[in-house]
Amino acid sequence: MPVFDSSTFSHRVPAPILSAFDTVWTGLSCPGAWWTGEERLAIAEVARGARPRLLGEPVPPLGDLDDQPDPVLSPVATEVAHRVATDAGRITPDWAQQAVELLGPGRYAELVAVIVVLMPVDLLCVLLERPLQAFPKAEPGEPSRMIPAGLGEGGAFVPWKVDGWVGPNVARALSYVPADNKTRMDLVASMYAGGEDFVSLVWEHRALARPQVELLAARTSALNECFY
Amino acid sequence: MLLRASSNATDREVDLASAVGQGSAVGVDHGDLLLRYAEIANRDPFEASALADEMLAAVGPAGLVEAAATIAIFNGLVRSADAIGIPLDDVVMGSTADHRSALGINDYAGASQSRAAGV
Numbered sequence: 320m321p322v323f324d325s326s327t328f329s330h331r332v333p334a335p336i337l338s339a340f341d342t343v344w345t346g347l348s349c350p351g352a353w354w355t356g357e358e359r360l361a362i363a364e365v366a367r368g369a370r371p372r373l374l375g376e377p378v379p380p381l382g383d384l385d386d387q388p389d390p391v392l393s394p395v396a397t398e399v400a401h402r403v404a405t406d407a408g409r410i411t412p413d414w415a416q417q418a419v420e421l422l423g424p425g426r427y428a429e430l431v432a433v434i435v436v437l438m439p440v441d442l443l444c445v446l447l448e449r450p451l452q453a454f455p456k457a458e459p460g461e462p463s464r465m466i467p468a469g470l471g472e473g474g475a476f477v478p479w480k481v482d483g484w485v486g487p488n489v490a491r492a493l494s495y496v497p498a499d500n501k502t503r504m505d506l507v508a509s510m511y512a513g514g515e516d517f518v519s520l521v522w523e524h525r526a527l528a529r530p531q532v533e534l535l536a537a538r539t540s541a542l543n544e545c546f547y
Numbered sequence: 548m549l550l551r552a553s554s555n556a557t558d559r560e561v562d563l564a565s566a567v568g569q570g571s572a573v574g575v576d577h578g579d580l581l582l583r584y585a586e587i588a589n590r591d592p593f594e595a596s597a598l599a600d601e602m603l604a605a606v607g608p609a610g611l612v613e614a615a616a617t618i619a620i621f622n623g624l625v626r627s628a629d630a631i632g633i634p635l636d637d638v639v640m641g642s643t644a645d646h647r648s649a650l651g652i653n654d655y656a657g658a659s660q661s662r663a664a665g666v
Contacts, residue, residue, distance in 0.1 A: 329599075330608040336616060407629035409656050415632055431630040435623040442622050445592045446615035474660065476632035488633040489624060503627065510620035520549075520556035526609035529553035530561060530575045532617050537550045537566035538585040539621040546657030547628035547635055 322455075328447040335509040336443075342502055343436045348455040351432075352465055352496050353425035356457035359433050361391040363454060366404040366434040367441060381417045395421050396430065403434050408544035415476040424477040424495055425466065432499035436506055443510070467497050489547065511536070548639050551646075567650045577605040581614060588618045634661040 323340040325332045347363050348356045372378060384394040392400070399418045402410065419427045444451055469482035480494035493500040507513065511532070516522065522529045540547075554561040554574055561574035565582060572578025584602055588595040595615075602611045627633075635643075640661060647653050 328612075329596075330612050332612060332616075403626055403630045407626040410629050410632070411656060412632065412659060415630070428631070431627065435627045435630075438626065439619040439623040442588075442592060442619040443615055446588055446595050446619065447612065448596055474632075474634045476630075476660075479631075488636050489628055492627045492631040492633050503623070507620055507624065510616040511624075520553045525613060526607060527613045527617075528557070528576065530550060530557065530559065531577070531581055531606075531610075532613065533550035533553050534561070534566065534572055534575050534578055534581055535585050535614055535617045536621045537563075538568075538582055539589055539618050540625055541567045541652075542586070542589045543622070543625040543629075544655045544657075545625035545628055546652060546655040546661065547625070547633055 322452060328444075328449045330447060332443075332447065333509070339502075339506045339509040340440050340443075343440055343506060344452065344455060346499070346502050347433065347437065349458045350460040350462050351429050351499060352463050353423070353429045354433075354462055356460065357391055358396075359429075360454050360457050362396070362400050362430050362433045363437050365392065365397050365400040366437055367451070369401045369404040371405045381414070381421060386421055396426070399427070400430055400434060403431055404438065412476070419476055425464070428477050428493055428495040429499060432493045432496050432503060435493075436499070436503050439506060439510060467494065470495060548643050563646055564650060567652070569650075580605055584614055585618055588615065589622070629657050632657070632660040 321337065321341050322344050323332075323337045325334075325337060347359055349359070350356050351359055354362065379398055381395055381398060384398055386393045386395045395418075399422065402414075422430065441451055467480070469480055470478040471481035473479050473481050475488075475492070477495050480491045484491055490504060491500075493503060504513070516525075520529055522532075550561060550566060551563060559574045561578075562570040562572065564570040565572040565578065572582050575581065580598070580601060584595065584598050587598060599611065602614065606614065652658070
């Protein structure tokens with residue numbers, strides 16, 4: 320049974336977005352490649368509850384934090400999730416390198432993946448005056464710990480798809496966790512553009528013209544101080 | 548880059564500085580309203596409904612939903628980019644050099660990844 324119903328939003332939400340949201344929600348509670356369902360939900364809880372630190376509020380160095388579960392996520396994982404959710408624009412290579420060393424590239428990539436699909440769902444709910452969806456119950460099972468073939472170093476903080484890669488870097492950002500990356504890119508296609516819409520610079524079949532959408536996208540990127 | 552390219556494709560010229568909070572969004576229909584909506588939706592999303600009536604009058608309910616969806620998904624995309632440290636694609640790096648410098652975008656923390664990658 321679908322979780323996200325258009326009637327619960329202030330205005331009609333297209334079916335592809337609702338379908339993509341349902342896929343995100345199912346995936347949050349299932350074991351991934353590197354975290355259990357319980358751990359993925361714990362990451363989501365941290366991200367949803369995270370608030371930006373106040374000016375002058377100390378930021379704990381990752382090296383000072385425990386890396387053992389407490390009780391589900393370790394303090395290191397909790398701090399990384401908080402940073403990605405609230406202040407990703409100021410992540411430095413040194414900080415990221417330490418986070419990847421402490422968590423491992425798979426767990427780091429999957430932690431990011433959970434957050435970057437949760438936040439668009441939560442934000443659209445808020446903007447269209449829908450209560451945030453309660454998290455599902457965790458599904459049992461262990462992570463697959465599968466490292467995909469064809470990964471290599473390519474200038475990002477974690478290895479990503481290099482063999483035969485054609486496309487923008489943002490589309491392979493989370494290729495270390497391909498199932499989560501597919502969920503993310505399907506969400507992008509439903510909420511922004513995919514396929515022919517993405518390559519076409521003139522949209523005549525949508526409510527907003529392409530420059531209107533790109534203005535919103537560019538302003539959002541700038542407000543988050545995103546270089547990419 | 549896509550803001551400029553899509554504007555050029557319809558023979559309009561947009562002030563790119565509007566995307567970084569300078570100038571005004573001439574060249575984009577309802578551009579200034581869309582910028583105000585983006586500002587409030589990003590900074591204080593629970594207050595964004597204050598602009599709902601204005602948005603509905605300007606772009607209709609489907610336009611409001613598209614605007615909200617765009618802002619929402621880009622809040623995921625920017626975190627993907629910054630948390631994974633992805634360098635700018637070669638073609639974009641070359642074609643946006645002048646604008647990035649003029650708009651101060653090269654000062655963002657994420658720029659170091661593109662410089663390190665030699666893009």
